[in-house]
Amino acid sequence: MTNPQLQFLHSGVSLPQFYGIDRLVILPRDPYSLFAYWEITESTREKLKNEWGDAAWQQAIFQMRVYKHQWGREEQIESFFDIRLQDDSNNWYFHVPDTDRLYHTELGWCTAGGYFRPVLRSNLVRTARDSISDIIDEEWQLPDWKARKLYRRISLYHLSSPEMFRRRKL
Amino acid sequence: MAQGFLSLILHAHLPYVRHLEHKYSLEEKWFYEALTECYIPLLMHLEKLRDDGVYFRLTFSLSPTLVAMMEDPLLRDRYSHYLERLQHLARLEEERTAGDEAFAPLARMYREHFDAAGAYFHRYGGRLVGAFRKLSEENYLEIITSASTHGYLPLLAVQPESIYAQVANAVSYHTALFGEPPRGIWLPECAYYTGLDEILAELGLQYFITATHGVLYAVPRPKYGVYSPIITPAGVAAFGRDTETSKQVWSAQEGYPGDYDYREFYRDIAYDLPLDYVGPHLHPPGMRTDSGIKYYRITCEGLEYKEPYRPDLALEKAAQHAGNFMFNREQQVKYLASLMGRPPIIVSPYDAELFGHWWFEGPHWLDYLCRKMAYDQATVKLITPGEYLDLGYPLQVASPNPSSWGDKGHNEVWLNGTNDWIYRHLHQAAEEMVALATEYPEADGLLKRALAQAARELMLAQSSDWPFIMNSGTMVEYARQRASGHLVNFRSLLRMIRENKIDGTWLQQLEEYDNIFPHLDYRLFQSLEATLPQEAALI
Numbered sequence: 001m002t003n004p005q006l007q008f009l010h011s012g013v014s015l016p017q018f019y020g021i022d023r024l025v026i027l028p029r030d031p032y033s034l035f036a037y038w039e040i041t042e043s044t045r046e047k048l049k050n051e052w053g054d055a056a057w058q059q060a061i062f063q064m065r066v067y068k069h070q071w072g073r074e075e076q077i078e079s080f081f082d083i084r085l086q087d088d089s090n091n092w093y094f095h096v097p098d099t100d101r102l103y104h105t106e107l108g109w110c111t112a113g114g115y116f117r118p119v120l121r122s123n124l125v126r127t128a129r130d131s132i133s134d135i136i137d138e139e140w141q142l143p144d145w146k147a148r149k150l151y152r153r154i155s156l157y158h159l160s161s162p163e164m165f166r167r168r169k170l
Numbered sequence: 171m172a173q174g175f176l177s178l179i180l181h182a183h184l185p186y187v188r189h190l191e192h193k194y195s196l197e198e199k200w201f202y203e204a205l206t207e208c209y210i211p212l213l214m215h216l217e218k219l220r221d222d223g224v225y226f227r228l229t230f231s232l233s234p235t236l237v238a239m240m241e242d243p244l245l246r247d248r249y250s251h252y253l254e255r256l257q258h259l260a261r262l263e264e265e266r267t268a269g270d271e272a273f274a275p276l277a278r279m280y281r282e283h284f285d286a287a288g289a290y291f292h293r294y295g296g297r298l299v300g301a302f303r304k305l306s307e308e309n310y311l312e313i314i315t316s317a318s319t320h321g322y323l324p325l326l327a328v329q330p331e332s333i334y335a336q337v338a339n340a341v342s343y344h345t346a347l348f349g350e351p352p353r354g355i356w357l358p359e360c361a362y363y364t365g366l367d368e369i370l371a372e373l374g375l376q377y378f379i380t381a382t383h384g385v386l387y388a389v390p391r392p393k394y395g396v397y398s399p400i401i402t403p404a405g406v407a408a409f410g411r412d413t414e415t416s417k418q419v420w421s422a423q424e425g426y427p428g429d430y431d432y433r434e435f436y437r438d439i440a441y442d443l444p445l446d447y448v449g450p451h452l453h454p455p456g457m458r459t460d461s462g463i464k465y466y467r468i469t470c471e472g473l474e475y476k477e478p479y480r481p482d483l484a485l486e487k488a489a490q491h492a493g494n495f496m497f498n499r500e501q502q503v504k505y506l507a508s509l510m511g512r513p514p515i516i517v518s519p520y521d522a523e524l525f526g527h528w529w530f531e532g533p534h535w536l537d538y539l540c541r542k543m544a545y546d547q548a549t550v551k552l553i554t555p556g557e558y559l560d561l562g563y564p565l566q567v568a569s570p571n572p573s574s575w576g577d578k579g580h581n582e583v584w585l586n587g588t589n590d591w592i593y594r595h596l597h598q599a600a601e602e603m604v605a606l607a608t609e610y611p612e613a614d615g616l617l618k619r620a621l622a623q624a625a626r627e628l629m630l631a632q633s634s635d636w637p638f639i640m641n642s643g644t645m646v647e648y649a650r651q652r653a654s655g656h657l658v659n660f661r662s663l664l665r666m667i668r669e670n671k672i673d674g675t676w677l678q679q680l681e682e683y684d685n686i687f688p689h690l691d692y693r694l695f696q697s698l699e700a701t702l703p704q705e706a707a708l709i
Contacts, residue, residue, distance in 0.1 A: 014654065014658070015595050015654050015657055015658060015661070016661075019594075019598050021598075023594075023598075025328055025593070025594070025597060027324075027325055027328075027581070027585060027593065028324065028363075028572065028580070028581060029580065029581050029582050029585050029586075030578060030579075030580035030581065030582055031580065035585055035590060037590070037593065037594050039594070091590065100389075123328055126363075126364050126572065127572075128387075128571055128572035128573060128580055129383075129387040129389070129571045129572075130383075130387070131387060132386060132387055132391055133387060133388065133389040133390055133391040134391070135389050135390040135391060136390055136391050137390040137391075137393075137566065137567075137568075140390070140392075140393040140566040141393060142393055142394075142509065142510070146509045146510075147393075149509055150394070150395050150397070150506070150509050150510070151386075151395055153395075153505070153506070154382065154386060154395045154396055154413060
């Protein structure tokens, strides 16, 4: 059944565990959560360890800082929060506070004194909206009562048309 | 004149499951089943509608991986043999059931069904793409493309070059096979992210389809909800999926396909009859896998009690359901038109594989629907998205919302604990592919072939099907092996190219093995200077 000559093409070798490249990438999962994965090379860790000294390094806390950008002025940071990570982790799912926002993160270590030293910066990610927009283009506007009816029709997606017609008759 | 429009869109896609190394593979059977049960019956119905002079317009998205399998000589040849075995089994069944009032007509039905599929397949020389193309040239079908290997674009967008290559190759592959560029694209899993429209516009695509909340939650608020397309800032139209029509057809519980008169999918003779009788004709031989010959109707909840299938009852029900669907669209269109002040368009996308495979009567339902809509009413007209755009209604500019049609409406199906491990490898490989393509803009000979194969392996690894299957919990090992196998092949090629030691024999074998897109231009992965990838930066 099987051509043994071709067996080796897709077997035997596995993917590398590390690529030897410092990297932090974030991906959007849904309007309220993101996924981050990273690789921090040994040389980068060593560099920081040498910079800080053994004692400080032993007490340092590995963490990710999540930055929320301003709405409408996206080059500005509105706020940030920190997530404490397990030392041996290389990925994390985390919640973010707002939909339709740009986020980026930094990965690094925090000293016992609270000083955060970032090592990697991620790409930018925008979370999706989870509701109808409040922004209305005046040239593209139905009268309120019509808009309500139209949107109501779409939002009744748990009902099929026949059920809906029965309900309307009631 | 019609008060509104209905756009039925059938999305036909299967991952590239060609296995040169196995004479019988379970995954290749997905493709053979879809040919026999879905694509050929649908094409036959559409040609009959055309020959009967019925007015109809449908949109088909044919994914490049599916088209590549339809075009592949090995798979065409293997399909012929697969079908011959099935035809033989159906003949044995006719003999076995002879004289049985309930089952003999059913055995004959399947024999006729398989014979007709075989005759149709050979009429087109085994090239179904020709049948699709003809219906498209006659303006009955609008055929659109999808991303090359159905990559889940929002999660590959860390390297925009991946998106560009996935879409650009799809457009050129489609153009080569169908004679003209596609007007629209089916975004794999309807998955959209902000900024994707720029790449689509650059590649000449005029429209795409989103999940309902892709258009409904657009900014600014779309005046007509999902009942008119919006136009993105880059100038591409986005059509939002209608919810009512989705539910009516789609839902296995509440939708039409669950009707008790319809054929039961989960009772197949492969499991009911002795293995020494059915076994030799199954795929692979001797293994109890679905034959496609199923003699019972759904009858009731549960799988214990089933009554024999009655085609007359089932077809009557399909006609009723088509009438019901049409009636509901008429009411829907009248209601929406009264609110909107212009004709609404109802966009109803479905997986093509629902029709005929899961829902055996689906192709008949579609046939009845087209006939009824042509002759029994004048309120709603069938239209394709391209034709709708040609009508020239002004479109509101709005940014679609990032979304997908997967569970929960976003990326979670393709990004969770079962499958998230692939992205670091996919992104790393894409970054290296971009570097290679940029470094070698004019390779030739062996190097050019190695670069093209590297691009093929990367694209095959990027298929959304692998993380989807990992998430589904069945066939997980297959999906893991496919994703990692292609990435391992990519890395081997990368090493050979970097070390200038390309093994020509090995490369040739790989080219024969993963032979998708023979004319793939690896330079599609060249760095997009204007939109440099936002990689992690060392601070």
